[in-house]
Amino acid sequence: MSTQSGAPVGPVLVVGTGLLGTSIGLALRRRGVQVHLRDALPGRAREAADLGAGTDLPPDDPVLLAVVATPPGAVGATVAALQRERFAQGYTDVASVKSRPLRDLELAGGDLSRYVGGHPLAGSERSGPRAGRGDLFEGRPWVLCPGPHSAVEVSAGVEALARACGAVPVVMEAAEHDEAVAVVSHLPHLLAALVAARLAVAADTELAVAGQGVRDVTRIAAGDPALWTEIVRDNAGPVLAQLREVRADLDRLIETLSMPGQGLAGLTELLVRGNQGRARIPGKHGGPATAYQTVPVVVPDHPGELARLLHDAGAAGVNVEDLRIEHSPGQPAGLVELAVAPQAAEALAAALRSRGWTVHGEAPGQSHGGPAATAG
Amino acid sequence: MSTQSGAPVGPVLVVGTGLLGTSIGLALRRRGVQVHLRDALPGRAREAADLGAGTDLPPDDPVLLAVVATPPGAVGATVAALQRERFAQGYTDVASVKSRPLRDLELAGGDLSRYVGGHPLAGSERSGPRAGRGDLFEGRPWVLCPGPHSAVEVSAGVEALARACGAVPVVMEAAEHDEAVAVVSHLPHLLAALVAARLAVAADTELAVAGQGVRDVTRIAAGDPALWTEIVRDNAGPVLAQLREVRADLDRLIETLSMPGQGLAGLTELLVRGNQGRARIPGKHGGPATAYQTVPVVVPDHPGELARLLHDAGAAGVNVEDLRIEHSPGQPAGLVELAVAPQAAEALAAALRSRGWTVHGEAPGQSHGGPAATAG
Numbered sequence: 167m168s169t170q171s172g173a174p175v176g177p178v179l180v181v182g183t184g185l186l187g188t189s190i191g192l193a194l195r196r197r198g199v200q201v202h203l204r205d206a207l208p209g210r211a212r213e214a215a216d217l218g219a220g221t222d223l224p225p226d227d228p229v230l231l232a233v234v235a236t237p238p239g240a241v242g243a244t245v246a247a248l249q250r251e252r253f254a255q256g257y258t259d260v261a262s263v264k265s266r267p268l269r270d271l272e273l274a275g276g277d278l279s280r281y282v283g284g285h286p287l288a289g290s291e292r293s294g295p296r297a298g299r300g301d302l303f304e305g306r307p308w309v310l311c312p313g314p315h316s317a318v319e320v321s322a323g324v325e326a327l328a329r330a331c332g333a334v335p336v337v338m339e340a341a342e343h344d345e346a347v348a349v350v351s352h353l354p355h356l357l358a359a360l361v362a363a364r365l366a367v368a369a370d371t372e373l374a375v376a377g378q379g380v381r382d383v384t385r386i387a388a389g390d391p392a393l394w395t396e397i398v399r400d401n402a403g404p405v406l407a408q409l410r411e412v413r414a415d416l417d418r419l420i421e422t423l424s425m426p427g428q429g430l431a432g433l434t435e436l437l438v439r440g441n442q443g444r445a446r447i448p449g450k451h452g453g454p455a456t457a458y459q460t461v462p463v464v465v466p467d468h469p470g471e472l473a474r475l476l477h478d479a480g481a482a483g484v485n486v487e488d489l490r491i492e493h494s495p496g497q498p499a500g501l502v503e504l505a506v507a508p509q510a511a512e513a514l515a516a517a518l519r520s521r522g523w524t525v526h527g528e529a530p531g532q533s534h535g536g537p538a539a540t541a542g
Numbered sequence: 543m544s545t546q547s548g549a550p551v552g553p554v555l556v557v558g559t560g561l562l563g564t565s566i567g568l569a570l571r572r573r574g575v576q577v578h579l580r581d582a583l584p585g586r587a588r589e590a591a592d593l594g595a596g597t598d599l600p601p602d603d604p605v606l607l608a609v610v611a612t613p614p615g616a617v618g619a620t621v622a623a624l625q626r627e628r629f630a631q632g633y634t635d636v637a638s639v640k641s642r643p644l645r646d647l648e649l650a651g652g653d654l655s656r657y658v659g660g661h662p663l664a665g666s667e668r669s670g671p672r673a674g675r676g677d678l679f680e681g682r683p684w685v686l687c688p689g690p691h692s693a694v695e696v697s698a699g700v701e702a703l704a705r706a707c708g709a710v711p712v713v714m715e716a717a718e719h720d721e722a723v724a725v726v727s728h729l730p731h732l733l734a735a736l737v738a739a740r741l742a743v744a745a746d747t748e749l750a751v752a753g754q755g756v757r758d759v760t761r762i763a764a765g766d767p768a769l770w771t772e773i774v775r776d777n778a779g780p781v782l783a784q785l786r787e788v789r790a791d792l793d794r795l796i797e798t799l800s801m802p803g804q805g806l807a808g809l810t811e812l813l814v815r816g817n818q819g820r821a822r823i824p825g826k827h828g829g830p831a832t833a834y835q836t837v838p839v840v841v842p843d844h845p846g847e848l849a850r851l852l853h854d855a856g857a858a859g860v861n862v863e864d865l866r867i868e869h870s871p872g873q874p875a876g877l878v879e880l881a882v883a884p885q886a887a888e889a890l891a892a893a894l895r896s897r898g899w900t901v902h903g904e905a906p907g908q909s910h911g912g913p914a915a916t917a918g
Contacts, residue, residue, distance in 0.1 A: 287751055299902055301840070307751055338747060346748035349740050354759040356795065357733050359816030360788050364725050366819035371714060372722035375663060375683060376823050379762040383730040386755040387820045391813035395806050402799045409796050412736050416792065419732065420785050423778045430771050437767035440735030443742035444763045447752050464677070470856040472865070476849035486848055491864050526675055 175323070175330045176200045177229040179254055181244060183214035186260045186286065187235030188298030191219025193331040196300050202229065206236075214295040228252055231323050234259040238400045242270020249277050256320035257281045258327065262347065263400040264311045264340035282324045283311040283340055285347075286333055301332065308333035311340040348404035355386050355394060356409065362387035378490075458487050459511035460503040464524040465491075475502065475523065482517035484510045501526070551699070551706045552576045555601060555608040555630055557620060559590035562636045562662065563611030564674030567595025569707040572676050578605065582612075590671040604628055607699050610635040614776045618646020625652050632696035633657045634703065638723065639776040640687045640716035658700045659687040659716055661723075662709055677708065684709035687716040724780035731762050731770060732785065738763035754866075834863050835887035836879040840900040841867075851878065851899065858893035860886045877902075 176199035180187045183205045191201045191214060201220025205211040211222040232254035234244045238261035245257045245267070257280055261267055264283045271281055288306040308328035312321040328335045338346065362384040365373065398405055415436060422432035465471050472491075479486055488505035506514055515525045552575035556563045559581045567577045567590060577596025581587040587598040608630035610620045614637035621633045621643070633656055637643055640659045647657055662684040684704035688697040704711045714722065738760040741749065774781055791812060798808035841847050848867075855862055864881035882890055891901045 287753060301900065301902070304840070309751065336750060342745070342747060343751075346744075346751045349744050349748055350752040350756045353740060354737050354756040356812075357737050358755075358759050359813050360791055360795075361730050361733050362816035362819035363791060363812060364729060364784055364787060364819065365822055366815045368725050368819075368822070369718075369722075371718060372725055373822055373824055374712060375685065375719075375722045376726040377663060379734075380726045380730040381823055382758045382761050383734050384816070384820045384823070385758050387813075387816035389813070389817075391810050391817060394813050395810045398799070398809060399802065399806055402802060406796065406799050408740060409792065409799070411740060413789070413792055413796065415736055415739060416785065416789055419736075420782065420789065423774070423782050423785070426775065426778060430775055433774060434767050434771045436732075436739060437735050437763075437765075437770050439742045440738035440760070440763035441765075441767060443738035443740065443744075444760045446741055446744070446749055447757055447760070448749055464680075472862055473849060473852035473856040476852055480846040480849040488867050489848070489865060524677065526677075 174230060175326045176231070177202065177225060178220075178327070179204065179225060179229045179232040179248075180214075180220065180235060181205070181232060181248065182235035182237075183211050183219065183295050183298075184235060185293050185295075185297045186288075186302075187233065188214040188217065188219045188295040189288075189300065189302040190233055190235065190260070190327075190331060192217070192298050192300035193303060194327075195220060197330050199330060210295060214298065217295060217298060219295070219298060225253075229254045231256045231258065231327060233327065237261075238263055238266060238396065239270075241267035242272075242276065243274050245271050245281055246274035246276035249280065255280070256317070256323045258284045258320075258324045260284055260286055261400075262397055264309070264343045265403075266400050268311075268313060268340050278313055278315040279317045280320055282313070282316050282321050283343075284324055284328065285309040285311075285343060286328070286331070288333070303328075303331040303333040306333050307336045309336050309338055309343050311338055311343055313340065344401050345404045345407075348401055348408050352398055352401055352405045353408040353412070355389065356398065356405070357412070358384050358387040458505035459508045460490075460505050461511055461515050461518070462501055462503050462526040463518060464526070465502045472502065475504075475518070478518055478521045478523070479504060479514060482514055484514045484517075550606060551702045552607070553578065553601060553605040554596075554703070555580065555605045555624075556590075556596065556611060557581070557608060557624065558611035558613075559587050559595065559671050559674075560611060561669050561671075561673045562664075562678075563609065564590040564593065564595045564671040565664075565676065565678040566609055566611065566636070566703075566707060568593070568674055568676035569679060570703075571596060573706050575706060586671060590674065593671060593674060595671070595674060601629075605630045607632045607634065607703060609703065613637075614639055614642060614772065615646075617643035618648075618652065619650050621647050621657055622650035622652035625656065631656070632693070632699045634660045634696075634700045636660055636662055637776075638773055640685070640719045641779075642776050644687075644689060644716050654689055654691040655693045656696055658689070658692045658697050659719075660700055660704065661685040661687075661719060662704070662707070664709075679704070679707040679709040682709050683712045685712050685714055685719050687714055687719055689716065720777050721780045721783075724777055724784050728774055728777055728781045729784040729788070731765065732774065732781070733788070734760050734763040834881035835884045836866075836881050837887055837891050837894070838877055838879050838902040839894060840902070841878045848878065851880075851894070854894055854897045854899065855880060855882075855890060858890055860890045860893075 178194055178199060179202045180191050181204045183203050191203055194201050195218055202225045203211040203214050203220045203222045215222040232248050234241050236244050241259045241261050259267055262285055267283055286303050286306060286308040288302050310324055325335045418432050419436055465475055484506050486504050486506060490503045518525050554570055554575060555578045556567050557580045559579050567579055570577050571594055578601045579587040579590050579596045579598045591598040608624050610617050612620050617635045617637050635643055638661055643659055662679050662682060664678050664682040686700055701711045794808050795812055841851055860882050862880050862882060866879045894901050
């Protein structure tokens, strides 16, 4: 089969049938692409095949594309080994870092012209073939990193693969990709861990006043330490550069607070830069961040109340763009913030009030950032 | 009137009719308590009075309780001045720090036995009398900090005030309160700003791969820089202690990553402590953190779809405890994670599938922390 661009997709060899490899197999099989599965662990390729991700029989002839879905540290050596046996016309991978596989491939004497690195921005808290899903990549960005030596037809083939899996291809250089994930993924993870580590040694009574802010900041700190150790290790350079910048800001902050007689401009300046950075995160559908208005509604903690609220919002003809449920200790009723287009906020509040809901405030505030003083 | 404990609540003098002062007036008036309003800004007490928060006429006799709702830096001097004129039998405040007002009151020669500090954990992104709401404190913790010199009847009076406003009183020492908000509120805010400040100087292409993780971590970084400068300044001691601990952890992290030859145990150890701290945040209703199971459902981005989903969940007899909508760039459909009691997850997934919903995964994962690898 072929995609919109006309580039053929298969046959494909998937090497490593964990979550990502199996999901790629499932996605391609749904579109009729021929998929061969291979895994170093005995029985794992067979398990993925039994789930419908392809066949565990080796291909008779070189395939169009080999997708290496091993752990990141093994990608370069695996691609080089496959290339030596001429398993495929083109090679890609799905590792969450992109410079290291390229370096490893070069060191292993591989053919850089036949390799285009990839990173689908999709995942799950689960792993293994049974966690695979044919729709895992649906609508997700899939970063492609063609190098200066990459053959055009290999790039086209990897892009066709991403599209066939339902993803949206995004082209970047490997170094640029690694810097991007360092700042938008690895750094936030490590700083969430730094905050959460302070909670580990806090008193129970101190935790009793925890609000929504600290919950949001530390959510990702619950991630698997072994997995994140590997992720950070394989992108140590860009992560270190970010951490050093943060340390410089932190040093200035500590200095400012230690000498309040010198003024607090350094503190305010950091908070302003925080505002600016937060406002730059792209909004829904990749568009610019939209300043939705929030309509805060008191919702009793009973089954069906949230459904009733959203039904009433829908009956008012308003599309709820986002929704936050605020839990605070000792709160019998929840506060639900409905984010809607600014021009719809007033009408929604009025419609909900007329249906008996308690809606807070007259002129709803902006969604981005939420209540500034709530957690304080 | 009196509360369950029998302590009378009014008459009350509210000094400072901003958001909190006006909300206290509105809450007390709903319960028939006599409320006098006063504000340094001309016309502001009158505005609050017109909104139904009490009268702007001064009391003829000393009131039972004066509530000082001025900016934190003015609390001590204001209480001392009111005490000199014997305005009330007892005094409290609502500032988000508790050591500084106590110190300021002592320095101003005030009577510590007649003062019990308070901090209602409620707020809004809005300010001024018109932002006031009679239900602002409903079900919220209201920290009370009686000192060693506080008279028992003043403590009882302030506790009765908190209850009359619908809040849940939580007793702490002032220093303990300030350490608590440093670790669960001020530190997360500053670290969110440190992450967001990096986004301020990132390339547009780097921001294009932003996922849900960085959105959550940086949400509170959108807070008002001027307000947060004051909050942090007034609690500089405990905040500095937290920041120094974080810097020590950050130094160790940078050292570990700079010398990977020495092993990465330091990185893993930080991530494990992050897991531990995150797990300690209390759950809904102040109970222990519940490990809800999440059921991820694909929801088309059309009006009414979310309502239909929750209606179908309700029809299955399942109470949705929490809900997250995941937005990623370029995604035409949203992924909604429904958090439910673990024993209900499987039945909910089956019920939703039977109604035509696309539900991801067979055995849903845990809610706390969410997908570990999604953002990577």
